Amino acid sequence: xxxxxxxxxxxxxxxxxxxxxxxxxxxxxxxxxxxxxxxxxxxxxxxxxxxxxxxxxxxxxxxxxxxxxxxxxxxxxxxxxxxxxxxxxxxxxxxxxxxxxxxxxxxxxx
Amino acid sequence: xxxxxxxxxxxxxxxxxxxxxxxxxxxxxxxxxxxxxxxxxxxxxxxxxxxxxxxxxxxxxxxxxxxxxxxxxxxxxxxxxxxxxxxxxxxxxxxxxxxxxxxxxxxxxxxxxxxxx
Numbered sequence: 001x002x003x004x005x006x007x008x009x010x011x012x013x014x015x016x017x018x019x020x021x022x023x024x025x026x027x028x029x030x031x032x033x034x035x036x037x038x039x040x041x042x043x044x045x046x047x048x049x050x051x052x053x054x055x056x057x058x059x060x061x062x063x064x065x066x067x068x069x070x071x072x073x074x075x076x077x078x079x080x081x082x083x084x085x086x087x088x089x090x091x092x093x094x095x096x097x098x099x100x101x102x103x104x105x106x107x108x109x110x
Numbered sequence: 111x112x113x114x115x116x117x118x119x120x121x122x123x124x125x126x127x128x129x130x131x132x133x134x135x136x137x138x139x140x141x142x143x144x145x146x147x148x149x150x151x152x153x154x155x156x157x158x159x160x161x162x163x164x165x166x167x168x169x170x171x172x173x174x175x176x177x178x179x180x181x182x183x184x185x186x187x188x189x190x191x192x193x194x195x196x197x198x199x200x201x202x203x204x205x206x207x208x209x210x211x212x213x214x215x216x217x218x219x220x221x222x223x224x225x226x227x
Binding site: 004006009043044046086095096097098099100101102 | 113114141143145150151152153154155158166169201205207214215216217218219220221
């Protein structure tokens, strides 16, 4: 069965501190992994996906197939990073439904 | 491009009534997805539609729930005889026609928050 686990409901860090939002997945095959973000009063939007291997707003995420993880990292947190973060996977390419984790609320304290 | 539109944003129904949720995809997008988010939960897939076709409804309850995406007009998620457990946020997403072999980003609407009294 496809499953995405985000173990932390809430993560609080101080401004300038490193951030790591954890995500583990369960899927038989080669999934595509994504991080979505929802800022206060805004829509859910794509932050980054593993296949593009890019850094967005200073965030990176590496797919570790051995540990079935896709943790989101940023070396220095900013106050504007405070938001709800969802890890998600899809089972194949093209147009396909997403399987979401329960989300982690990141709070960056000044 | 105004983005994915959903209305109403808030909907209150009494038990046994019907709820109709509407989703207008982004211009040029022919794929629509509906997700439901219960309190303290992540988004859960319900149904995936293309124009006039249901592609995947594996996440939608078999009773009381239906969805359509007509040739003209918005996609509609319909819940008949609502119960308190249907109270949730319902999100719609749209994506462009597939190009094959690469993920097509889903763009999300603001959601409809359904409250069943």
